[in-house]
Amino acid sequence: MQNYDExxxxxxxxxxxxxVTVAEILKNNGLATEKKILTSTIGTKDESKGRLVRKAKIEILLCKSENFNTIMSSKKSDRPKSAEEEIKV
Structure with missing residues (x-):
């Protein structure tokens, strides 16, 4: 999400x-807001039985929250430095 707004x-x-779990985690951590949810069914061919099988499909469109950059910058400063980062210091 850092490179794209949605x-x-x-x-x-x-x-x-x-x-759904991933979307809820992003929302609960304040990183994203829900813009749109679409549900549908699609037909896929069952190779073993040779017939059309209906499957549920969900599409969740999330956009960055207003606080996304603030939250991400604070998380970067909280994480421990890697060995490579410590050598540069």
Missing amino acids: VELSALGMAIGTV
Whole structure:
């Protein structure tokens, strides 16, 4: 999210829970705000049975929060220095 103002998370079927969790973590940490959520079903072909299977799909559009840069800069200063960073000092 540092390079872009918006990010879209999308998932099919069983992966939906993971995408929702990631979106909630970003929102709860104050890094993102929810702009749009779309749900739909898509048809995919089941190779083993040769028939069309319907799967749930979710798309979550998040944008940077107003405090994104402040939060990220404070997190960078809180993290321990790597060995490479310590050598430069």
